[in-house]
Amino acid sequence: MELTFLGTSSGAPTTNRNVTGLALRVDGRWDLFDCGEATQHQLMRTPLSLSKLRRIFISHLHGDHCFGLFGLLGSRSMDGATTPLTIFGPHGLRAMVETVLDASSTHLAFDMEIQEVGEGGGSVIDDEAMTVDAVPLTHRVTSFAWSLNERDRPGHLDVEAARAAGVHDGPMFGRLQRGESVELDDGRTIDALDVTGPVRPGRQIVIAGDNSAPAALFERTGGADVAVHEATYTEPVLATIGDDHGHSTAARVASAASAHGVRNLILTHFSPRYADSGSGLTIGDVRDEARAHFDGGLHLARDLDRVEISSDGSID
Numbered sequence: 001m002e003l004t005f006l007g008t009s010s011g012a013p014t015t016n017r018n019v020t021g022l023a024l025r026v027d028g029r030w031d032l033f034d035c036g037e038a039t040q041h042q043l044m045r046t047p048l049s050l051s052k053l054r055r056i057f058i059s060h061l062h063g064d065h066c067f068g069l070f071g072l073l074g075s076r077s078m079d080g081a082t083t084p085l086t087i088f089g090p091h092g093l094r095a096m097v098e099t100v101l102d103a104s105s106t107h108l109a110f111d112m113e114i115q116e117v118g119e120g121g122g123s124v125i126d127d128e129a130m131t132v133d134a135v136p137l138t139h140r141v142t143s144f145a146w147s148l149n150e151r152d153r154p155g156h157l158d159v160e161a162a163r164a165a166g167v168h169d170g171p172m173f174g175r176l177q178r179g180e181s182v183e184l185d186d187g188r189t190i191d192a193l194d195v196t197g198p199v200r201p202g203r204q205i206v207i208a209g210d211n212s213a214p215a216a217l218f219e220r221t222g223g224a225d226v227a228v229h230e231a232t233y234t235e236p237v238l239a240t241i242g243d244d245h246g247h248s249t250a251a252r253v254a255s256a257a258s259a260h261g262v263r264n265l266i267l268t269h270f271s272p273r274y275a276d277s278g279s280g281l282t283i284g285d286v287r288d289e290a291r292a293h294f295d296g297g298l299h300l301a302r303d304l305d306r307v308e309i310s311s312d313g314s315i316d
């Protein structure tokens, strides 16, 4: 699994950071979480292709999280993609997308399904690979986090042990690796558990939209292997502006993640007032504030960062 950050600025782009977009590649396909304006431009700077995009999850309908949808859908169609695409998001998403596509006479060459999620959230995907639940957040409009829970996977196949048990090279290896038992020509049955390592527990990844109450989120999801959450402000900045506008500070997210056992915290969606370097407010201030409250793996996302999530749920 690999995350690619396509935009890490809140509200408006800066010269270094686009508005929100995040890709999660799983095997050969990938899902997109939020689609701010120019997300398709960012994608051209990655190896990800629109034809391999299978699902889009929109956390909420503020423009910096979804105004890139229309261009991306049109380009996916012009690229010749014919595989179906499902888009999940809050109520109002369907009207927004259909209105723009209709008004611009944009006809898609692929089947698109829009699934609107009720205010209370709930299960949106339950397949053999993972479940995905929408978890309601606290923001100025309906906003969701997506909690991805991968199913446990069979242990790695011990090829030598399989050969020693009489399995010939070929399709039976694949079946054993998938956790199935196989029958040999001599009638013996080889149980996958006898020739594979320990079961690999599924990973949990939480990808949150805009949210001013991270403790409530992590109380619902528990301690994820990886959590991606906005840290729009630091506490001193919030003290001067006085209104969180439905957003979090680095301290607020980091404390909540720590209290609920999040292993790796990735912060994103930074106010444009934080520069990457210089003598004024910087992303370093955000990092320092988070680090003071969180001992686990901490990463402050930059545009086009690629973060590999290893099979045990750790990140570099």
Ligand SMILES: [Zn+2]
Binding pocket: 060, 062, 139, 210
């Ligand atoms: Zn918002």
